[in-house]
Amino acid sequence: LLILYDWASQVSFEDEEIDAERGVIHEEWRTGRNAMERMNKRAMKKLFYNSKYAVHDVIGDIQIINSFPYETLRRFYHDWYRPDLQAIIAVGDFDPQVVEQKIVDLFGTLPKRENARERAIEKVPDHEETLVAIETDKEAQYTVVEVVYKHEPVEKRDQEYLRQQLVTQLFNQMMNARLSEIQRQADPPFIYAYDVYTNLVRSKDAYLAVAITKSGEAMRALEALLTENERVLRYGFTEGELERAKSELLKQRENAFNERNKRRSEQLVWQYMNHFLENKPIPGPEFEYIFAKDLLPGITLEEINDLPSKWITDSNRVIVIQGPQKEDLIYPSEQEVLDVLAKIENEEIAPYIDKVSNKPLISELPEPGKVVESSEDKAIGVITWRLSNGARVVLKPTDFKEDEILFAAFSLGGTSLYSIDEYLSAQLAASIIGESGLGDFDATELQKALSGQMVEISPYINELKEGFNGRSSKNDLETLFQLLHLYFGKARADENIYGAYMNRLKAFLENSALDPENAFRDTIQVTMASYSPYRKPLTVERLSEAKLSLMKQIFDQRFADADGFIYYFVGSFQPEELKPLVEKYLASLPSMKKNEHWKDLKIQPPKGQVKKTVVRDMEDPKATVFISFTGKFDYDPMKRLAMSAINDILSYRFIETIREEEGATYGTSVRTRFSKYPNPQYQLNIQFDCDPVNAERMTNIVYQEIEKLRTQGPTQEQMRNFKENQLKTWAEKIKENSFWMDKLTTSDFDGESYENILKFPEMLESLTPEKVKNAAQENYSGENMVQIILMPSDLSKSVRNPNIKP
Numbered sequence: 001l002l003i004l005y006d007w008a009s010q011v012s013f014e015d016e017e018i019d020a021e022r023g024v025i026h027e028e029w030r031t032g033r034n035a036m037e038r039m040n041k042r043a044m045k046k047l048f049y050n051s052k053y054a055v056h057d058v059i060g061d062i063q064i065i066n067s068f069p070y071e072t073l074r075r076f077y078h079d080w081y082r083p084d085l086q087a088i089i090a091v092g093d094f095d096p097q098v099v100e101q102k103i104v105d106l107f108g109t110l111p112k113r114e115n116a117r118e119r120a121i122e123k124v125p126d127h128e129e130t131l132v133a134i135e136t137d138k139e140a141q142y143t144v145v146e147v148v149y150k151h152e153p154v155e156k157r158d159q160e161y162l163r164q165q166l167v168t169q170l171f172n173q174m175m176n177a178r179l180s181e182i183q184r185q186a187d188p189p190f191i192y193a194y195d196v197y198t199n200l201v202r203s204k205d206a207y208l209a210v211a212i213t214k215s216g217e218a219m220r221a222l223e224a225l226l227t228e229n230e231r232v233l234r235y236g237f238t239e240g241e242l243e244r245a246k247s248e249l250l251k252q253r254e255n256a257f258n259e260r261n262k263r264r265s266e267q268l269v270w271q272y273m274n275h276f277l278e279n280k281p282i283p284g285p286e287f288e289y290i291f292a293k294d295l296l297p298g299i300t301l302e303e304i305n306d307l308p309s310k311w312i313t314d315s316n317r318v319i320v321i322q323g324p325q326k327e328d329l330i331y332p333s334e335q336e337v338l339d340v341l342a343k344i345e346n347e348e349i350a351p352y353i354d355k356v357s358n359k360p361l362i363s364e365l366p367e368p369g370k371v372v373e374s375s376e377d378k379a380i381g382v383i384t385w386r387l388s389n390g391a392r393v394v395l396k397p398t399d400f401k402e403d404e405i406l407f408a409a410f411s412l413g414g415t416s417l418y419s420i421d422e423y424l425s426a427q428l429a430a431s432i433i434g435e436s437g438l439g440d441f442d443a444t445e446l447q448k449a450l451s452g453q454m455v456e457i458s459p460y461i462n463e464l465k466e467g468f469n470g471r472s473s474k475n476d477l478e479t480l481f482q483l484l485h486l487y488f489g490k491a492r493a494d495e496n497i498y499g500a501y502m503n504r505l506k507a508f509l510e511n512s513a514l515d516p517e518n519a520f521r522d523t524i525q526v527t528m529a530s531y532s533p534y535r536k537p538l539t540v541e542r543l544s545e546a547k548l549s550l551m552k553q554i555f556d557q558r559f560a561d562a563d564g565f566i567y568y569f570v571g572s573f574q575p576e577e578l579k580p581l582v583e584k585y586l587a588s589l590p591s592m593k594k595n596e597h598w599k600d601l602k603i604q605p606p607k608g609q610v611k612k613t614v615v616r617d618m619e620d621p622k623a624t625v626f627i628s629f630t631g632k633f634d635y636d637p638m639k640r641l642a643m644s645a646i647n648d649i650l651s652y653r654f655i656e657t658i659r660e661e662e663g664a665t666y667g668t669s670v671r672t673r674f675s676k677y678p679n680p681q682y683q684l685n686i687q688f689d690c691d692p693v694n695a696e697r698m699t700n701i702v703y704q705e706i707e708k709l710r711t712q713g714p715t716q717e718q719m720r721n722f723k724e725n726q727l728k729t730w731a732e733k734i735k736e737n738s739f740w741m742d743k744l745t746t747s748d749f750d751g752e753s754y755e756n757i758l759k760f761p762e763m764l765e766s767l768t769p770e771k772v773k774n775a776a777q778e779n780y781s782g783e784n785m786v787q788i789i790l791m792p793s794d795l796s797k798s799v800r801n802p803n804i805k806p
Helices: 002-010 015-032 035-047 062-067 070-080 096-107 159-183 218-235 239-258 265-278 285-298 301-305 307-311 334-345 423-434 443-449 477-487 495-509 516-528 541-545 548-558 575-586 637-661 692-712 716-733 737-750 760-766 769-779
Strands: 131-137 143-151 192-201 204-213 317-324 371-377 382-387 392-397 405-412 455-461 465-472 566-571 609-616 623-632 668-675 681-690 785-792
Touching: 002 096, 015 062, 015 070, 015 637, 015 681, 035 131, 035 317, 131 334, 143 218, 143 307, 159 192, 159 218, 159 239, 159 285, 159 301, 159 307, 159 443, 192 218, 204 218, 218 307, 218 317, 218 334, 239 285, 239 301, 301 307, 371 575, 382 575, 392 575, 392 737, 405 477, 405 737, 423 455, 423 495, 423 541, 423 548, 455 477, 455 548, 465 477, 477 575, 495 541, 495 548, 516 609, 516 623, 516 785, 566 575, 566 737, 623 692, 637 668, 637 681, 637 692, 637 716, 637 760, 637 769, 681 692, 692 769, 692 785, 716 760, 716 769
Parallel strands: 131 317, 392 566, 609 785
Antiparallel strands: 143 204, 143 317, 192 204, 371 382, 382 392, 405 465, 405 566, 455 465, 623 681, 623 785, 668 681
């Protein structure tokens, strides 16, 4: 509370501190200056025509940030940081009366501001004509099309408003289901699209239709968006669509209701904050569920179908097209865009056909197997079953959530078992086959069949293993088991899904070379793998290596032998409830006794010191520095903990030095990765953006901080902060299902005991500054180190940060 009080009224705004922060904001501006940001800023002139939003963005003009008088910032603070515009929100485990009284005693002393400035809500003026913005950029990678219909927001926030929110959500769900269906075509007009009625700014709502498409197909995507709007305007939705949308919406509200007493504090804080700032209602999960349960049956198809005529209007319409600037890429003129509007209005458009299947997911039930062996680890609350087909099932019942069951499974092998010619097909197999439907259901039929159920499952094949991740509610658990069962032998290979997926990849890859950061990332990727052919960057040319028939073959191979799998269930269930489902759907899966294992592809980081500079043309020059320390090490829990401490201490030190003292970057990313297989190794990656002229000096600061930690070790304060933060985080995470799922699966894959999960506080207590210092000395000498810096080809175009110390 004292910190909040200081922020609310006691900031001193010393000249030198203002200047230091100017440098940080300058680097935030530099980091955010990419192709999309530049195009959006220009498009704002049309989107927010004749309003302040058209000329003022959040971060502001960099020249003003660099030079505004100190008194300007002090005046802004005085004008707007005042009691009548402030709210204190407190959520957590405390006595509310005590905390409320402390807030009153402390913040009640703040004097009311006399002659306070009026806080005006900036209006966005209406316009009758359709405005068109066509923006391109030399570094843009893909084409985006937006159709925006602006409307006045509803001011009164009563129960009628809440009912209208239900109607709007139903419309959004149904419209997006149709767009998703189009995306599954072999050659869709867009690679991704969505429609939504939402709040644009405080004074304006909008109905948005947005699509991402391949280069040169902006008009095709625009026509598709307008056609779907026109289709729903003429014919509306069907009863089947509405019933599925109602079922899904009610299930979402029911799930929120079930978890109403298990919400995280930050969820409530955001709701209260939005209520204070934007007057958004917060009736709570109980009211929202009962409200939806009572009112959804009364929402009619006619009511829904009346919305398009209100939302899809000729006035207040803005069309935005953004994409790569290339010599061979021709964009439509504003008049050609406007002509499309008239064309679609006069075209023959057929009604939507709602294709559904009423078949059961599994037409023939399998012959059940058996749980043949059971053991229990009471210390951590885990039960392990061995099934008659050799598979293992790990169960962790919890009460962390009222209605959440997480699922995972894995077996060893992965893409490592395939040749370099087969490798891309192996990498893409799970994504494409996983989107193709299951059994007798294609992807669209399956999505409709699962509407109203809280269930999801996704297969994966990574380098060393294959498996699944999923979740379900208690009521939909059998559906999860059925979907899992179908993936073993009943997966589909859909030519349309394959075509759509490859088109998406092509759209993102065809202009990837235009973005300097992609060249930088590719250089990091191949360098860190010592140019292994298994780490070649994906290109449009390489896409021809992937074959659908081979993907299906690889997928069936990886998910053919249940004997090699371990299945995990964590959440709100009782083992006796799962047993009949496990025996019916898992123990009945085929067992081939293959006993497969992953293969070592011999992918290793480079030995010694490697330094590279990647030079590229840039519209807004900046430097990006990447530094990586790598090596082999003893994959021991205590050593991993010591290196995690180094990670956190360096993160904090870089905030203090590069950001706060130097004002030279907005933030520094520090990430330590450990892997036991194929060979135990670590990787410490450090990355930050800065002014190109400061890249060398900031890089030297990184090395100095690492060397300081190696020679002096951490301070007692640094160790205390690390331990306190880690213990607090662990105490919170241990009450989450996702924490246990991660720890159980990782322990089994690494061959470590589950007992280590609960030993963390003990290990943390035994971690000393000397152990951290030793870990830094052993691993961060720079013997094996990679440094790659992205630099602009023309330094003269760089906007200098005048606040950096020389």
